[in-house]
Amino acid sequence: MAPLSQYINNWTLTPPNFTVNFPTQASPFTQDFCLTPNGVVEDLEVAVIPLQQARPGFYTDYKVVINNKGNQTASGSVTLDFEEDFMTLISTNPNAGNTPSNQLSWSFSNLQPFQMEEYEFTMMLNTPTHPTNPLNFGDILIFxxxxxxxxxxxxxxxxxxxxxxxxxxxxxxxxxxCLEGETIDPADIGEYVHYMIRFENIGTASAVNVVIKDEINLAQFDISTLAPISSSHEYYTNIKDGNLVEFVFEDINLDFNDATNDGYVLFKIKTINTLVAGDTFDNTAEIFFDFNFPIITNTETVTVMSTASVGESTDSSIKVYPNPAKSFINLSTSNSLESVTIMDINGRTLSQTNFTGNSTDQSVSIENLSSGIYFVTIQSDLGQKVEKLMVE
Structure with missing residues (x-):
């Protein structure tokens, strides 16, 4: 046996491995290792973690975690940019700098190798009735x-x-x-994506143990790159049968009172590098509270598609409204409309309508679309614009 770590190459281990025989040797068996730095390596990592869902009009807690993956003590700073038009800063812990007003900043010093440091902050999110910057269901907040x-x-x-x-x-x-959102750019194929699994005890007694089981699809992910990052409580990780990951919260004694009955685990994993634009990758987890039947999470599906053009345009006069919409959308532009294409979040084309003449205004039915998020590409004789559309 030998230690396994995503940054073990930064160190020389003595001994490099060991052998233990059970039941000849007592269990549990403890083996110490001496770690010697391989040169001088600075390697810092940052993660931005939402501790709750973003509910318009409510307080929402967040956490920034930095991790020293290098082999030397580290010092420096961490910043967090947020969209101040759609939220109000309530508190930070420890106290953060707030200049400019859309940025939080902290400094750190003497962060030891393998050590993490956490910074928490709370935001009040705008309501859907905010007079200037309403926050609606389906809107995306960027941190x-x-x-x-x-x-x-x-x-x-x-x-x-x-x-x-x-x-x-x-x-x-x-x-x-998936903290990267519902889409990733093709340039990010083969890179890390971050998954957060949240659990809450809504029973009538404390949960002694909580186990999360996550079956990794090897046709979509590289299981060898899986790396836990952060959690609400102490846990350990098992990988069984080559692709079944278990996050085990042993003796967690998770309360059932609303203020103290929830937890989370955050990990990262790389997608395989053979994915192409239009592909999707998905993941579902099972959450076991003691000996009860598992709670099955949602299936989180992410699509590989270029989102750099979403919200940008080569014809800035194009407008799409209402958004969110229910039964129809209106298109308007200062130029001649040529076509509109509607795609789902998996990149599948659901409809395409071509326009004739020199019309600058059109109405398009969306009655056949289910509630959810779609991408609308509007083409004019000058250029195009891609908009994210929420259908209610």
Whole structure:
């Protein structure tokens, strides 16, 4: 046996491995290792974690976690950018700098190898009736965390993390979300995505043990890259049968009172590098409270598609309204409309309508669409615009 870590190559282990024979040797068996740095390596990582769903009009708690994956003590700073038009800062812990007003900042020093540091903050989200910046179901809130050290980081890609959080109404307290959102860019194929599994004891007695089982689809993910990042309580991880991951919260004694009855685990894993634009990858988890039947989370589906153009345009005069919509959408532009294409979040084309003449205004029926999120591409004789559409 040998220790397994995503950054073990930064160290020389002595001994490199060991052998233990059960039941000849007593259980549990403890083996100490001496870790010697391989050169000087700075390697910091940041994660932005939503501790609750984003419910318009409510307080929502968040956490920024930095991790020293290098082999030297680290010092530096971490910043968190947020959309101040759609939320109000309530508190930070520890106290954060707030200049500019849409950014939080903290400094850290002497962070030891393998050590993590956490920073918490609370936001009050706007209501749907906010007079200037309403926050509605389906809107996406963007948070950007950046950690900066004092040297040259060997993996700068994980010095930045963008959280896309979708605003919801009522929600299931036992759920699974991909923190990158419902889409990733083709350029991010083969890179890490972050999954958060939340659980809540809504029974009438404390849960002694909680076990989360997550079957990883090896046709979509590289199981060798799975790395736990953060959690609400102490736990350990098992991988069985090659792709069944277990997060075991032993003796958690999770309360059933509303203020103290929830928890989470956050991990990251790389998608396989053979995915292409239009592909989807999905994941579902089972949550076991003691010996009860499991609670099955939602299936979190992410689509590989270019989202760089969403909200941007080569014809800025194009407008789509109402949004959210129920039975129809209106299209308007200063130029001649040529076509409109509606796709679902899996990248499948659901409808395409071509327009003739020089019309600058059109109405399109969406009565056949189920409630959910769609992408609408509007083409004019000048250019195009891609909009995210929420259907109620």
């Amino acid at each position: 950007t965390g950046i950690v900066t050290g004092t040297g040259s980081d060997i993996t700068p890609a994980d010095n930045t993390m963008v959280l896309d959080q979708i605003a919801v109404n009522s929600y299931d307290p036992n759920d699974k979300i």
